[in-house]
Structure formats: structure tokens, C-alpha cells
Amino acid sequence: MKRVLVTLLVIASVLAISSCGGKGSGGTLVYGTTDKVTQMDPASAYDQHTWELFNNIDESLLTYTPGTSEIVPGLAESYTVNDKGDEYTFKLRKGLKFTDGTAFTADSVKWTIDRAAALKGDPSWLVTQFVKEVQVVDPLTVKFVLTGPTAFFPSVMAGNPPYYPLSPSVYPVDKIISNPSELKGGQLVGLGPYKVTSFKRDEEVVLEANPAYYGAKPKYKKVIIRYFADATTMRLALEKGDIDMVYKSLNPSDIKDLSSNPKITTNTLPGPFIRFLCFENSQSVFKTKALRQAVTALINRPEINDKVYLGQNAPLYSMVPQGMIYASEDFKTAYGDANVAKAESLLKAAGYSAKKPLAFDLWYTPTHYGDTEVNLAEVMKSELEKTPLVKVTIKSAEWATYKQQFNHKQMAAYFLGWYPDYVDPDDYTAAFAQTDASAGEGIFFSNKEWDAAFVKEEQSADPKIRAEIFAKIQKDWTDEVPCAPIFQGTLHVLTKKSITGVKIGAPLIFRYDTLEPAK
Amino acid sequence: MRRILRYVAGRLVLTIPMIFVLLSLVFLVLRVMPGDPVSAMLGEHAPAAYLQEKKHALGLDKPIGAQYLDYLGQILRGDLGRSMIFEEPVAQPIFEKLPATLELALFSLALCLAIGIPLGVRAARRRRTGHDFGIRLYANVVYCIPVFWMGLMLQMVFGVFLGVFPIAGRTGSRIIVSDFDTTGLYVIDTIIHGDIAALGDVLFHLALPAVTLGVTLSGIFVRLTRANMLDVLKSDFVLASRARGVPEGKVVYGHALKNALIPIVTMLGLQFSALLAGAILTETTFSWPGMGRLLLERIYLRDYPVVQGVIIVYALLVTVVSLIVDLLYAVIDPRVKL
Numbered sequence: 001m002k003r004v005l006v007t008l009l010v011i012a013s014v015l016a017i018s019s020c021g022g023k024g025s026g027g028t029l030v031y032g033t034t035d036k037v038t039q040m041d042p043a044s045a046y047d048q049h050t051w052e053l054f055n056n057i058d059e060s061l062l063t064y065t066p067g068t069s070e071i072v073p074g075l076a077e078s079y080t081v082n083d084k085g086d087e088y089t090f091k092l093r094k095g096l097k098f099t100d101g102t103a104f105t106a107d108s109v110k111w112t113i114d115r116a117a118a119l120k121g122d123p124s125w126l127v128t129q130f131v132k133e134v135q136v137v138d139p140l141t142v143k144f145v146l147t148g149p150t151a152f153f154p155s156v157m158a159g160n161p162p163y164y165p166l167s168p169s170v171y172p173v174d175k176i177i178s179n180p181s182e183l184k185g186g187q188l189v190g191l192g193p194y195k196v197t198s199f200k201r202d203e204e205v206v207l208e209a210n211p212a213y214y215g216a217k218p219k220y221k222k223v224i225i226r227y228f229a230d231a232t233t234m235r236l237a238l239e240k241g242d243i244d245m246v247y248k249s250l251n252p253s254d255i256k257d258l259s260s261n262p263k264i265t266t267n268t269l270p271g272p273f274i275r276f277l278c279f280e281n282s283q284s285v286f287k288t289k290a291l292r293q294a295v296t297a298l299i300n301r302p303e304i305n306d307k308v309y310l311g312q313n314a315p316l317y318s319m320v321p322q323g324m325i326y327a328s329e330d331f332k333t334a335y336g337d338a339n340v341a342k343a344e345s346l347l348k349a350a351g352y353s354a355k356k357p358l359a360f361d362l363w364y365t366p367t368h369y370g371d372t373e374v375n376l377a378e379v380m381k382s383e384l385e386k387t388p389l390v391k392v393t394i395k396s397a398e399w400a401t402y403k404q405q406f407n408h409k410q411m412a413a414y415f416l417g418w419y420p421d422y423v424d425p426d427d428y429t430a431a432f433a434q435t436d437a438s439a440g441e442g443i444f445f446s447n448k449e450w451d452a453a454f455v456k457e458e459q460s461a462d463p464k465i466r467a468e469i470f471a472k473i474q475k476d477w478t479d480e481v482p483c484a485p486i487f488q489g490t491l492h493v494l495t496k497k498s499i500t501g502v503k504i505g506a507p508l509i510f511r512y513d514t515l516e517p518a519k
Numbered sequence: 520m521r522r523i524l525r526y527v528a529g530r531l532v533l534t535i536p537m538i539f540v541l542l543s544l545v546f547l548v549l550r551v552m553p554g555d556p557v558s559a560m561l562g563e564h565a566p567a568a569y570l571q572e573k574k575h576a577l578g579l580d581k582p583i584g585a586q587y588l589d590y591l592g593q594i595l596r597g598d599l600g601r602s603m604i605f606e607e608p609v610a611q612p613i614f615e616k617l618p619a620t621l622e623l624a625l626f627s628l629a630l631c632l633a634i635g636i637p638l639g640v641r642a643a644r645r646r647r648t649g650h651d652f653g654i655r656l657y658a659n660v661v662y663c664i665p666v667f668w669m670g671l672m673l674q675m676v677f678g679v680f681l682g683v684f685p686i687a688g689r690t691g692s693r694i695i696v697s698d699f700d701t702t703g704l705y706v707i708d709t710i711i712h713g714d715i716a717a718l719g720d721v722l723f724h725l726a727l728p729a730v731t732l733g734v735t736l737s738g739i740f741v742r743l744t745r746a747n748m749l750d751v752l753k754s755d756f757v758l759a760s761r762a763r764g765v766p767e768g769k770v771v772y773g774h775a776l777k778n779a780l781i782p783i784v785t786m787l788g789l790q791f792s793a794l795l796a797g798a799i800l801t802e803t804t805f806s807w808p809g810m811g812r813l814l815l816e817r818i819y820l821r822d823y824p825v826v827q828g829v830i831i832v833y834a835l836l837v838t839v840v841s842l843i844v845d846l847l848y849a850v851i852d853p854r855v856k857l
Contacts, residue, residue: 030692039605120569178607198697201615202808203688206695226692229806233687236679242692367819400554400821407558439567 027221029499029515032234032243036227037201040188042112042161044121044176048419048508049248051161055509056207056223058164058190061090061109061142062154066514067269067503069423071154075104075165075191075214085149085461088157092140097212098167100189106142108165110134111173113144116162119176126160126421151461152424159422159507165191193218193513202227207512219501219516231371238264238494245495247510249370252310255492265495267502270323273489274316274428275369275417277380281482282444284412285360292481294346294358295413296331298390300338300383305487308375312492316485318474319432320425324506326470327425331485334478340386347389354388361395363406363414368399376415406442416441416483423507425470430454433473433482445482523849527842534838538831545830546590549823550583556603556821577603590827599831600824604817609828612813617832618703619689620809623728623801624794626706628787630733631740631794636783638737639744640771643752654741662738666797670731670804677727684727687806691720728805732797736790743786747779754778780851788844792837 035049042054063074073079076090096104113134116127130150135143146153157163167189171177180188180199188196193213198206205225209218226243228234235254237243239261250258259266277299279286286292301315314322315337317329335342352358362384364377374396381392397405405411420427431437434454435446450473457469493502493510501514557573574580578589593600599609642654661669678686689705690696699705699712706725709718751757752775760770799811810829817825848855 028693032692044606120572125569176606178602178605179611182607198695200696200700201612202812203690204696206697224692224695226688227806227808228687229803229812233674233806236686237692240682242685398554398819400556400558400819401552402554403558404554 027219028224029220029222029245029512030224030226030243031245031247031512032226032228032237033246033248034228034231034234035248037199037205039121039176039178040180040199041121041171041177042164042166043116043119043124045161046122052510053196053205053225054161054164054190054192056192056194056512057188057196057210058161058166058192060158060160060163061092061165062158064158064505064507064509066509066511067505069155069506071158074158079154085151085459086146088144088146088153089137090142090144092142093214094140096191096214098170098189098191099195099210099212100167100170100185100187102167102169102189104165104191105139106136107139108168109142110136111168112166113163115166115171115173119174121162121176123160123162123421126156127162130156149459149461151458151466152422152426155424155507156422159509193511194223209513216513218513220512223512238496241496244499245493245515247491247493250492250494251371252308252312255312255494256310258494263497265497265499267491267493267495268312269491269493269502269504270314270506271489271491271504272321272324272420272423272506272508273417273491274319274321275376275415275486275489276316276319276432276483277486278406278414278416278441278443278483279481280406280409280412280442280444281438282446283409285358286412288350289480290346290350291358292484293335293479294343294350295384295390296481296484297335297339297343297346298384298386299335299380299484299486301487302337303383304376304379307379308372309487313487313490316488319477319483319485320428320470320474321488324423324425324428326467326474328471328474330474330478338383338386344387344389347387352389357389357391359391359393360412361393363395363397363402363411365399365402365415366396368402369415369417373415380415407440409442409444411442414442415486417489419508420506425466426454426458429470429473429477430458433477433480438482441483443482445480447480450476523846527846530838530842530845534835537838538834541830541834542590542594542827543587545827546587546823547583549821549826550586552821554821555579556823594831599828602817602822602825604820604822604825609824612825613810613828613832615703616808616810616813618705619807620795620798620802620811622704622706622725623732623798623807623809624791626725626729627732627736627794627798628791630729631736631790632787634733635737635740636744636776639741640748640776642741642745643748644771646749651745655745658738658741658745660738661734662742664735665800666731666735667800667804669735670728670801673727673731674804685724686727689721689724689808690717691724694720728801728807731804732794732801735797736794739786739790740783743783744779747782748775751775751779777851781848781855784844784847784851788841791840792833795833795836 038047038050039045045051059074061074061076062071064070065072075093077093079088079090081088092106098104113127113131116124130146130153131144132147133145135145137143170184170189177183180186180196193210193215194207195210196205197208198204207223209221231250231254234246235250238246258264279292281287305311305313305315317331318327320327347358362377362381364373366373377394381394384390384392406414432441432443433445433450435451438445453469453473457466460466491504495502498518499515500518501516503514504510557570557579578586601608638654642651645651674686677684694717699708699714699717701708701711705721709721757770757775760774798809799815802809802811803815814826814829
């Protein structure tokens with residue numbers, strides 16, 4: 001028996017020593033996330049993490065200065081716009097090559113856009129809604145003819161992977177690919193600061209610096225992305241030093257604990273992510289405007305932020321998040337927080353009383369927005385029931401069911417969240433209140449005057465006109481309340497102390513080439 | 520030999536109606552659940568016309584009966600279909616994840632037998648002693664413990680407090696899998712590539728999930744082995760062997776255990792499906808990228824073809840293990856005729 005124990009101990013020691021052999025290679029950054037990669041095809045992927053990968057292995061003709069909303073030339077040296085604002089002509093950088101050696105030309109730009117439109121992948125509307133046609137003027141000049149004047153087209157192009165040029169010699173023209181193994185050569189190719197050298201879904205993605213990248217060389221030559229099934233395990237891996245960086249998504253309590261860890265830096269960045277309470281405006285009890293207003297008046301945003309998110313987000317008083325152009329705080333002046341008196345007055349006027357309260361189901365989805373969602377629902381219920389005139393029943397459904405239910409008008413009040421498709425107030429207002437878009441969110445709000453205003457602001461390049469329109473829409477929003485803003489998300493990137501250079505701006509573009517070891 | 524082959528062929532033919540019934544049930548249950556893959560995969564912005572177009576392309580706008588017939592036709596052609604979410608062939612994620620589950624299941628099974636059988640034998644040999652009592656207590660306790668709770672406790676104790684074992688994944692964060700990944704069974708792959716550092720890392724990552732499943736399932740084998748050994752140890756041939764002076768170890772492990780093995784092997788076959796079910800929870804607890812996690816994630820996404828494909832593979836695995844168990848009867852006891 002003793003011999004067996006000794007043998008087992010020796011084997012365990014050898015394995016323990018040998019298992020340490022892979023650690024600590026220089027110039028390598030190990031990054032953990034609970035996100036997932038979907039389809040490795042820019043014509044089809046439509047989620048934050050897959051886009052993050054494309055932002056590091058490819059680039060658009062225009063791009064953002066890391067960490068800001070400033071649009072600068074990317075793969076194009078410069079561009080011009082016609083007077084009407086519906087034709088953008090780009091002059092491409094000379095001598096660029098994809099990582100497979102294919103030359104980057106105007107033809108590849110046209111090929112990419114035509115492919116994205118033809119394949120009709122989920123984000124294809126970002127192309128087809130704005131681009132009528134792409135014309136090759138010469139090998140290094142390409143013209144985008146738009147469906148109409150679009151003031152924010154540079155912002156649409158800069159941050160959306162369907163616009164990132166692909167190598168026609170690698171991607172199939174008629175098929176969406178899911179896994180890099182389906183590509184000719186079996187590897188993803190691009191023009192960005194990194195290239196993918198290993199892809200194993202749900203396990204690892206390995207990126208290595210692209211020596212042919214036109215810009216500054218990345219400080220970390222290799223980035224290994226590790227995929228975790230849950231946030232707690234990922235937190236432990238960071239604490240143990242198994243990984244160097246964590247981005248999306250730790251629980252608020254984990255972020256709070258790790259913030260006091262002297263070996264870890266918590267990078268807190270303003271995020272354009274918003275959460276809001278939706279009302280079904282067409283046939284539920286909330287088709288009555290006064291009831292939407294009453295419920296909105298009862299929301300106590302600071303309390304939600306403190307109790308559910310441990311103060312890690314920011315209360316939101318307009319659908320347009322703070323820090324974005326034209327953002328106001330009209331809900332603060334119109335309602336404030338926990339305005340029970342206003343709510344009761346509206347409810348009594350609508351015929352409700354303590355004996356006959358406004359009773360409705362409040363829906364949440366338990367995993368799509370993280371583990372805290374149930375807490376959000378509980379706190380919201382307690383806030384709404386501060387008056388005996390309201391009676392709330394909490395219900396939940398997984399995302400697929402949830403989405404089907406709000407699309408079929410089966411939920412009167414429910415929570416949603418929003419990451420922008422492009423950095424413009426249009427994407428935070430028209431997306432929920434323009435008649436067709438509103439139906440997609442299950443809100444079913446419709447107002448002809450608002451629809452006309454949205455068309456006008458989309459087509460106008462005049463900042464003064466746009467400012468006036470968005471000021472009016474945000475003010476009118478407090479009266480109509482198609483949905484009620486709750487809070488604005490904050491991004492948390494946790495790194496070892498030895499890492500600096502974390503930059504994520506409003507467009508939510510996280511480039512790994514800005515990261516560097518602390519000097 | 521011909522008789523064995525005929526038996527194997529007969530058993531394989533019998534799996535066809537079993538899979539048919541299973542598939543029909545899974546197909547029906549998935550379709551009556553609220554939610555559909557198109558709603559789950561498209562952003563809230565997707566226009567209604569596009570939603571309909573997508574549903575039409577995936578055949579989800581057809582009556583359920585027509586969808587069912589289409590699916591059966593597809594299966595008869597040996598085609599598991601394409602994922603409705605990621606549009607990849609269903610076989611692709613399954614074959615990517617299957618080795619992880621197999622590796623976990625095989626190590627767990629080996630551990631379960633390595634714990635269950637010797638303890639059962641010892642309890643039988645030391646009947647009504649402190650050893651017997653302790654072993655029976657162990658068997659009852661581990662049998663009652665839910666597998667996910669066992670996993671969490673092992674994570675807490677050995678991963679967090681003691682920091683001895685890793686708590687998630689199949690490899691360490693700095694090990695690059697593509698350097699050795701050949702069969703997907705990392706223990707074998709690292710041996711093939713002679714990568715000792717990676718082998719150590721892989722075995723360390725396998726330790727806690729395999730112990731979780733192995734220990735949980737070992738309880739039933741302890742009790743079964745003990746009960747059967749008690750009967751066999753009272754047999755005349757055991758008495759005769761002892762009388763002839765055959766060493767006690769050989770009497771117990773060489774003769775008695777072999778005679779007690781048939782019900783244990785039967786239980787092994789039956790427990791394999793429990794092992795796969797336990798693997799779903801264990802894989803989730805330990806971020807183990809196997810079939811269990813794949814199944815769970817795709818159920819959430821209502822990715823019908825992948826869920827159905829995983830069920831088929833699970834059914835085939837259970838069938839193959841049952842068949843191997845049946846064949847083992849004849850090996851263990853030559854009197855058994857197949």
C-alpha cells in the first residue's frame with residue numbers, strides 16, 4: 001500500500017512540475033471571456049465578441065482612433081463626399097496585402113460589399129439599408145453610391161465588419177462560412193494588426209501579430225483568447241494568474257472584490273450599452289400613455305444601480321446615453337426617481353386604486369443579459385409596488401421564448417438591452433420608436449410625426465438641424481414613453497497590473513494592439 | 520464466430536427502431552417548446568419579412584408533419600443536416616466536442632471501477648467490521664450526492680482553497696491546443712506528440728471532472744460488488760480453493776470476483792447512460808467543452824438539428840456500450856451463449 005502511495009505521489013509531482021512548463025512565454029497575452037464566437041464570417045456574424053475578433057484581424061476603409069469616437073482613415077488614405085451627401089469616394093492605401101498575400105484593391109472592396117448584400121446574413125441590413133452600389137473607379141479608388149443622403153455613413157462604415165474587406169481568393173462568394181476550416185487554406189485572412197493562427201470553438205483562439213500590417217506593430221506578439229463557461233471560474237483564473245486579462249462578463253460582486261486586489265487593475269470605461277424597460281404600446285394595458293408614465297415615474301434608477309450592480313453602472317435619463325452627441329437628461333426633470341406622488345396621481349386619474357390596482361406581469365430573461373437579471377426584476381418590482389396602486393408579478397423565459405413572446409405582443413412589460421450598431425443617436429431612438437423598428441423590439445409604437453423626424457435627421461448633414469430634432473425627440477419621449485431608460489452600462493476590463501493600454505471607445509471597438517506591458 | 524456476428528448484426532438492426540422512436544420524441548418536444556431558432560438568432564431589428572424569409576429557408580414555415588418527413592428523409596440519407604444558428608454541418612460541432620466527452624467518460628468510468636470494485640470486495644471480505652461499515656457509508660453518501668454539488672465542492676476544496684488542481688477547461692491557459700490536437704483525445708494526442716508538459720497539464724485538468732463523475736457513480740458499484748461477492752464467497756468452490764491452500768488474493772480476485780462480475784458488467788452498461796447525463800452537468804461545472812455543454816447551449820438556442828444530432832450520437836454510444844457489455848458476458852462466462 002505504501003509503495004502505491006509513494007508511486008502516486010512521484011507521478012503527481014512529475015506531472016505538477018511538467019504542467020508548469022507552458023507558462024509565462026514572453027510577448028504573449030492570455031485573455032479570458034465568457035463570450036462566444038459565432039460565425040467567422042463578417043457577412044453573417046452579428047455579435048459583440050465575434051466583431052471584436054474581426055476588429056483585430058481586419059479593418060475598414062475608415063476606422064476609429066482607439067478609445068475614442070474620432071473617425072480617421074483606415075485602409076483608405078482619404079475620402080470625399082459629393083454635395084448631396086449620397087456618394088462617398090475612397091482613395092485606398094497603396095501596396096497593402098491580405099495575410100494570404102492577395103493584393104488589396106478596389107475590386108476586393110466591391111467584392112466584399114456585393115457578397116455581404118447577396119448572402120443576406122444577419123448584419124446585411126447595415127449594408128443594404130445604406131449602400132445602393134459600389135463602383136470601382138480605378139484599382140485604388142472605390143465609390144460608394146448610397147440609397148440616400150446619410151449623415152452618419154462614415155460611422156456605419158468604420159465600426160461594422162460587413163464593411164471590412166475580405167480576400168476574394170479565400171472566402172467563398174456564395175456561402176457563409178462558420179469555421180475557418182471551411183476557408184481555402186483553412187485560415188482566416190485579413191488586413192488588421194493580428195492574424196488568427198489557431199481556432200478551436202469554445203476553447204481557444206490564438207492571434208499572432210500580422211507582420212504586413214500598415215500601422216504600428218502590436219506590443220504583444222501573441223494573444224490567446226480562452227473561453228469560460230461561467231464568470232466565477234474566470235475570476236478565479238485571473239486571481240491565480242492563469243490569465244492576464246478579463247473582458248465580459250464578470251459578476252458585479254466579482255468586479256468589486258477584484259477591484260481591491262493589489263495585483264489587478266480594474267479599467268472602468270464608459271459604455272454605450274443601455275438597458276431599458278419596454279412596454280407593449282399597441283394592445284396591452286400599456287397602450288394607455290398615462291400608465292406608461294406612471295410606471296416610469298416609479299423607477300428608482302440610483303437604487304437599481306446600487307442594489308443590483310453595486311454602483312458599477314450609471315442611471316440613464318434618456319435613451320441616448322450620456323457622453324454621446326445630443327444626449328439630454330429629460331427624464332430626470334420630467335420624472336426624477338421614485339416619484340410615487342406623480343405615479344399615484346396618474347393611476348388614480350386612470351381609475352386605479354388600492355382595491356383595484358394596476359396588475360401586470362414583468363418579464364425578464366435569466367441568462368441573455370447575465371446572472372443579475374433576476375435581481376433587476378426583483379428590485380424593479382419592489383420599486384413599482386411602493387404604491388399599493390400597482391401589483392407586479394415577475395415572470396421569466398429563456399431568450400428564444402422571450403423574443404418570440406415580445407414579437408407576438410405577449411408581454412406587457414419586459415427588459416431589453418442595446419449595443420449600438422453605429423455610434424449615432426439615431427441608433428438609440430429610431431431603433432425603438434420608428435414604426436417598423438419598434439415592432440422588432442416588441443414595443444409596437446407608431447407616430448407619423450416621429451417617423452418623419454427620423455427620416456429628416458438621417459438625411460441631414462447639418463448638425464444644427466440634427467441637434468434640434470434629437471432635442472425634440474428626447475423631450476417628447478418623456479411624454480410618450482414608448483420605453484423607459486434605466487441605466488447605462490460601464491465596461492470593465494480587468495488586467496494584471498503589468499498590462500496597460502486598455503482603450504475601448506463609444507464604438508465598442510477593443511483593439512489588442514494598444515495593449516502593452518507596463519514599463 | 521458467425522453466431523457472434525449474427526448477434527451483433529441483430530442488435531445493430533434493433534437500434535434502428537430505438538433511434539427512430541427517440542428522434543420522433545425529440546423532434547416533437549423541440550417543436551412544441553415555445554421559441555424558435557430564427558427568433559433566437561436574429562437581432563431584434565430584423566424586419567418581419569426577413570424573419571419569414573429565414574423561416575422559409577429553414578423550412579420552419581411548413582407544417583410540423585412535413586418538417587418531420589423532411590427530417591426523416593434527410594436522416595435516411597445519412598445527413599444530420601446543418602445548424603440553424605451557425606449554418607455549419609451538424610456533424611462538425613459534434614465531432615469537435617465528442618472527444619472531450621469521451622475522454623471524460625472513459626477516465627470517469629475507469630476511476631469509478633477502480634474505486635467501486637476494490638472497495639466492494641474489501642467490504643465483502645470484512646463483512647460486519649468497521650471497514651464494511653465505513654465503505655457502505657461511503658457508498659451511500661456518494662450515491663446520494665448530486666453530481667453538480669460534488670463538482671462544486673471539489674472545485675472549492677482542491678481548486679480554490681488548496682489550489683492543487685485547475686478548476687476549468689481541458690488545458691491550461693497558456694497551452695496552445697493546436698500544437699498537439701490530432702484526435703481530440705488530448706491525453707493520447709500529447710503522448711503521440713511526446714509533449715510531456717502538455718500531458719501533465721491535460722491530466723491535471725482532467726482530474727477534478729473525472730473524480731466528480733467517477734466518485735459519484737462508484738457508490739452503486741461498491742454496493743453491487745459487495746452484495747455479489749458476499750454470495751460468491753460462500754460458494755463451495757471458494758471453500759475448496761481455500762482448503763487446497765490457494766493464496767487468499769488469488770481466491771478472491773482470481774476466482775470469486777470473476778464469478779461476481781456479470782451483474783457488475785450489466786450495471787456498467789446501464790450506468791453508461793447515467794454517466795453521459797452526469798457529464799452534461801459536470802461539463803457545465805468545469806467549463807469542459809464537450810457534448811453536454813453543446814447540447815445545453817443549443818437547446819437554449821433552439822438549434823433543432825444539432826440537438827437532434829447530439830441525441831442520435833448519445834443513443835449510438837449507449838447502444839455500442841450495451842453491445843460491448845453483452846459480448847463481455849461471453850468472455851467472462853463461457854457458459855453464456857449469445
